[in-house]
Amino acid sequence: MTDKIKVKGKKYMSESSERKELFATEYEAAVKKGYQEFMLKIEDSEADAVTAFLNLLNELQEMVYEVYPQTVKKYAKVLSNYVSSLESAGFNDDELIQSIKGDNDSVQAKLKKEQYDEAETVKKDLQAKLDAALDLLNEPKSDFKGFEDGLTTSLNSLASNRNQTHVALSGAQDTAIKALQELAGIFTRLRDAMANAKHIHVVSVDEIAGYMELKKLTAENMGDLEAIQDENDGKMLAAAYSKDPFNEMAKVPSKGVSVSMMTIVNRTLFGTMKGDLDQTTPEELNDIKSFVNTLLKNNSVEDVQSYMDKLMEAGDRFGISLTAVGVSKMPGFPKRKENESDASYQKRIDDFIATQEKMTPELRKIQKDVEKANALTNLYSAIYVRKMGHVPHKMPHGGTYEEKSSIDNLKMGNGNITFDEIKKSQTEWRTFPDKRETVTVGVFDTYGEGKGREMAAELDKIEEKRLKANLKFVSDVIKTGGYLGGPETVAVTQAIGAVLDTAANSDGPSNARDAAAGSTGLLPKKYQAPVRSGAGLVKAFATYHSALEQIDEDKENSEKEAFNTFNDVGGGSVSTGLEGNQKVISTRFSSAFDLQSALSYADYQENGLRNIVYQQALAETGNKEQALDSLKAFDKKMEGTNIYNSTVTNFIKGDNIVTPKPSELQNAFSQIQDEKIIPSKGHWQEYQEAILRKGNDADITYRSGEDIRIQHNQLFDRLVGSGGQ
Structure with a gap:
């Protein structure tokens, strides 16, 4: 079997003398010294495990000696190409360009063995900076003091080359972010491989052979050795493989034990939970109780x-x-093949739905495991927040006062894990009565979904308030039009309407007439004097801006809450006291335990809106033909859509390369260019006046800030074909 392992030469480490010394020399010596002894200890019955072990070593060496230097070079090339793309598009932001320029040496210097998430950091940095550039192209900002400059900037940004520049920048971003996402995953694996290579020798050849003989280490769980990433991981692995793992694992200090190795500890504890969280007859978790009490x-x-x-x-x-x-159990919604008949395509959709239904029982079982894993993780949280452990106190008059924690009656059932927390206190002269308190660990996995809908509705209400404030202001301007005279009413209204969003984001005047009158710099100069002389307009502006200030404050608070809601899905709570008189003392959120959201997100990732369009149409009509017609209309609309951001377009179609951020999806609604629309009722008066003044066009061009419902309906109409006001 000597051909099963290939010792890599030191030439692969020419990129780094430090790693050559650290890994290459140690590996060559260790393998040559231990190989024959290792083989003598292993019988033929462990041949599969031996092969898996040797394959692991080969893969590890390949990651360290070959993948690492190649990936660093590729990383540098991605950054270099990205800079070239930006510069060729005429984008000359020195700060951005300088922050991502670099050759092999500078990139390698950044990417030390403890910093392999640098790719992820740079990816986020690039996204943030380029998003700012794209925002400038989308909706240039201006302020009260420099409205004319802001207006000039707006007009320049909306010039004929805007679309071309925007597409070039978006394309450069898509390409770079896709490459960096791929590299970020490689760097994560490299980080683990480097740590593994450095510490795997803490488990001796004798120990590995022994684990194989005892069937603790098999071909199937050889990945346990990859979890060795810190100096005490070998001790923890030995404890997990021992005859009494629950007491032995608790005796190994956490210092020097990696989170990767802790996943094996967690797996061992989880394996003792035989029933379900919602079983009506509670199950005693005695092995986990032993582990906790030994630790405490x-x-x-x-x-x-x-x-x-x-x-x-x-x-x-x-x-x-x-x-x-x-x-992984969920099938992908089928995409129509070229020239495929309706009957053939419908059959493949029917097969897809049937497969989904077959997966339901298996998904239910996985959901039960997710609930148990959630509860176990929140048990750790309960022990953490209760500050359990051994607490010695020095007494003022000498001696010590000790407090020790333990648990009893650890049970799982009825949707919770419960236990009694016991605190023993004593001095050198006296032992105090035990303090006992019941602790309940509850779980939830749909919190974010329900709360998220609530917050989305709240944000809609706030946007409706903004819309009403906009409409009221325009109405007030029109009512006081006599001060400006005739056509100038429409001109002022349009000038102000073009910067409504800007005004909302500016540090504006307070709700006072004088302050408002002093802020007429918001308008072009030729309109400032008439507005100053018009008390009605001054009052209208003051009222409007005051309303916007409050709306923006409400929106900011709600957006923060909504953000936290959507990012804190799943988790659990810790309560004390008996049922009916419980007090929640801690809540922990984790998206890791929300299987339903994960399935929904995977559906978006895999299918875009296609599955949703079909399923919704089928639910509403009950007719497969009509549902298929809706899907065909959707596909046809997507062929001709010209949303600028290709990330969003591909995501909606189910052809996504890079997952868009929520802000990109939001911006998609405002990136509909050169559209002619009929305004909603709230703008009917302005619309009529525009017809009278222009006399030649029954449509007016869509402007940002008119009516958010138009934005949403227009986009949905373009994509799905069922819009309307």
Whole structure:
């Protein structure tokens, strides 16, 4: 079997003398010294495990010696190409350009072995900076003091080359972000591989052979060795493989144990939970209780919290792995083949729906596991927030006062995990009565969905307030038009309407007439004098701006809450006290335990809106032919859509390369260019006056800030074909 392992030469590490010394020399020596001894200890019955182990070493060496230097070079090339694309598009933001320029040496200097998430950081940085540039092209900002300059900027940005520049910048961003997303994943694996290569020798050849003989380490779970990423991971693995893992794992200090190895601890504990969280007859979790009590016996609160902190992260990783399994079970909504008949396509859709239904029982089982994993992770949270452990206190008059924690009656059932927390206190002269309190660990996995809908509705109400404020202001301007005279009423209204959003984002005047009168710089000069002389307009502007200030404050608060809601899906709570008189003392959120959201998101990723369009049409009509017609109309609309951001377009079609950010989806509504529309009722008066003044066009061009419902309906109409006001 000597051909099963190939020792890589040091030439692969020419990029880094440090890594050559650290890895290449140690690996060559270790493999040559231990190989024959290792083979003598292994019988033929462990041949599969041996092969898996040697394959692991080969893959590890390939990551360290080959993938690492190649990836760094590719990373530098991506940045270089991105800079060239920006410069060729005429984009000359020095700060951005200088921040991403770099050759191989500078990039390698950034990407030290402990910094492999640098690709992810740079990716976010590039997105933020280019988004700012695209925002400038979309809706140039101006302020009260420099309205004329702002207006000039707006007109220049809306010049004929705007579309071309925008497309070039968006294309450069799409290409760079796609490449950096791929590299970020590679860097994450490289980071783990480097740590693994550095520490895997802490488990000796004898120990590995012993684990194989005892069937603890098999071909199927050889990945456990990849979890060795810190100096004490070998001790923790030995504890997990021991005859009494629950007591032994608790005896290994968390310092020097990686989160990767803690995933094995979490897996071992999870394996003892045989029933379901919602079983009506509670199950006693005695093995987990033994683990917790051994940990609490001689460890300080700080040490216990350090252990629990890593276990919570490990629990989240386990939850993510379970949801990933669930997502992998879902089939992709079929895309129509070229020249495929309706009958053939309908059959493939029917097969897709049937497969979904077959997966339902399996997904239910995975959901049960997700609920248990969620509860176990929140048990760690309960131990953390209760500050359990050994607490010695020095007494003023000498001696010590000790407080020790333990748990009892640890059970799972009726949707919760419950236990009794016991605190024992004593001095050198006296032992105090035990303090006992019941702790309940509850879980939830749909919090974000329900709360998210509530917050979305709240944001809609706020936008409706903004719309009404806009309409009232325009109405007030028109009512006081006598001060300006005839055609200038429309001109002023249009000038102000073009900067309504800008006014909302500016540091404006307070709700006072004098302050408002002093802020007429918002308008072009030729309109400033008439407005100053018009008390009605001054009052209208003051009222309008005051309303916007409050609306913006409400919106900012609601957006923050909505953001937290959508990013904190799943998790659980910790309560104390008996049922009926419980007090929630902690809540922890984690998206890792929301399988339903993961499935919905995967549906978006895989199918865009296509599955949703079909399923919604089918639910509303009950007719497969009509549902298929809706899907065909959607596909036809998507062929001709000219939304600027290709990321959003591809996402909606289900052809996404890069997942768009929420802001990009939001901006898609405002990126409909050169559209002619009929305004909604709120703008009918302005519309009629525009017809009278122009006399030649029954449509008016859409402007940002008129009516958000128009934006949404226009986009939906373009994509799905069922719009209307």
